[in-house]
Amino acid sequence: MTSQSAYVYATSSTTEKEIEKEAEAYERLGLNGGYAASGDVALPFEWKNAVVMLDQAQFHPVKYLQGLLAEFLRLGGKVYEQTRAVEIEKGKQPVVTTKEGHQIKSKHVIVSSHFPFNDFDGLYFSRLHVERSYALAVRVRSEIPDGMYLNADKPSRSIRYSPSPEGGKLLLLGGEGHPVGHSKQENLQNYEKLADFGDRYFGGTIDIPYRWSSQDIFTLDKVPYIGQMRTGKDCVLVSTGYAKWGMTNGTAAALLLKDLILHQANPYNELFDPSRSEWKPASIKSFVKENANVAKELVKGKARRQDRMLADLGPDEGALVMVDGKKVGAYKDVAGHCHLVQPTCTHMGCDVEWNNAERSWDCPCHASRFNYKGEVIEGPAVKDLSKFEGA
Numbered sequence: 001m002t003s004q005s006a007y008v009y010a011t012s013s014t015t016e017k018e019i020e021k022e023a024e025a026y027e028r029l030g031l032n033g034g035y036a037a038s039g040d041v042a043l044p045f046e047w048k049n050a051v052v053m054l055d056q057a058q059f060h061p062v063k064y065l066q067g068l069l070a071e072f073l074r075l076g077g078k079v080y081e082q083t084r085a086v087e088i089e090k091g092k093q094p095v096v097t098t099k100e101g102h103q104i105k106s107k108h109v110i111v112s113s114h115f116p117f118n119d120f121d122g123l124y125f126s127r128l129h130v131e132r133s134y135a136l137a138v139r140v141r142s143e144i145p146d147g148m149y150l151n152a153d154k155p156s157r158s159i160r161y162s163p164s165p166e167g168g169k170l171l172l173l174g175g176e177g178h179p180v181g182h183s184k185q186e187n188l189q190n191y192e193k194l195a196d197f198g199d200r201y202f203g204g205t206i207d208i209p210y211r212w213s214s215q216d217i218f219t220l221d222k223v224p225y226i227g228q229m230r231t232g233k234d235c236v237l238v239s240t241g242y243a244k245w246g247m248t249n250g251t252a253a254a255l256l257l258k259d260l261i262l263h264q265a266n267p268y269n270e271l272f273d274p275s276r277s278e279w280k281p282a283s284i285k286s287f288v289k290e291n292a293n294v295a296k297e298l299v300k301g302k303a304r305r306q307d308r309m310l311a312d313l314g315p316d317e318g319a320l321v322m323v324d325g326k327k328v329g330a331y332k333d334v335a336g337h338c339h340l341v342q343p344t345c346t347h348m349g350c351d352v353e354w355n356n357a358e359r360s361w362d363c364p365c366h367a368s369r370f371n372y373k374g375e376v377i378e379g380p381a382v383k384d385l386s387k388f389e390g391a
């Protein structure tokens with residue numbers, strides 16, 4: 001772990017004003033930071049102003065989680081991987097059923113599966129939205145500065161470094177976020193834009209050994225939902241909506257859920273309560289927009305005909321195509337074998353879309369993901385896409 005300064009910087013006059021307000025907030029709250037001195041900001045391009053938070057931890061997330069896991073196991077905890085929960089029967093002792101039909105009875109159940117798969121309980125599907133963002137690890141020719149940088153403008157840019165397994169440093173570049181299923185460009189182009197940015201400002205690219213994308217969940221007011229799934233004596237708890245701050249919000253969630261289960265007071269109970277009233281103007285706007293988007297996708301997906309046919313697909317290409325007059329999700333693998341699925345999402349029925357960067361079927365409504373064979377990768381859907389047998 002190293003200690004780094006974390007900066008948020010502006011490149012436009014609109015966000016310049018926001019940074020001023022942010023600096024005032026730092027001062028009011030007595031945070032360890034404030035306005036960044038221009039000599040401290042080591043960005044290789046023009047910027048207007050910046051705030052800095054000093055002495056922030058930069059660490060390897062997997063090593064951190066491995067440490068937590070080892071401690072959990074040492075204390076007698078058990079972890080079952082590849083075990084999908086598909087149902088929760090409530091009661092004094094809720095019962096969780098797995099895809100294979102096994103049942104687990106427990107005093108408390110915590111649903112922290114990103115988008116709750118039993119979301120009809122608290123209508124979470126209407127109160128959450130999911131965004132995808134992209135990241136590259138790039139070997140560049142110029143010196144990579146210390147510090148962690150986030151811009152306040154669009155498109156978003158996150159700049160920092162990681163030690164490379166082969167020695168030296170890798171530039172980590174993140175950004176190009178968009179609501180899942182609503183990218184203005186092909187998913188691969190999001191990576192290309194990040195690569196261009198690194199190439200332009202960091203002396204040219206030697207190679208890009210790693211790239212990945214992530215899906216992050218946001219609540220209406222951007223504060224996570226942590227607590228009882230529904231108010232009352234519910235023994236089913238939820239934690240979600242970490243809004244890209246999973247390491248910190250996940251830790252806050254663990255502390256709060258522990259107190260809830262042990263009936264101990266916690267000053268953050270109300271703040272994170274999933275049943276809190278969120279009906280402030282900004283939240284209402286977000287609620288209306290999200291649900292209008294879902295309604296639009298439901299209609300648009302069904303009404304949209306495809307012009308492409310199965311024969312149009314090249315190797316390693318996927319798309320919605322027409323087969324025997326029906327719309328079908330098709331992926332042709334490198335050997336030329338076609339994998340056909342029904343493109344209707346098993347969560348609430350929106351049409352899925354092909355993601356050419358990760359070779360998955362992604363749902364634009366609540367961000368369920370399925371692999372090219374139609375198997376669930378990420379919920380809230382718990383059932384695989386149906387195979388298309390008609391070709």
Ligand code: FES
Nearest residue numbers: 345347348363366
């Ligand atoms: S994830 Fe909700 S309809 Fe697909």
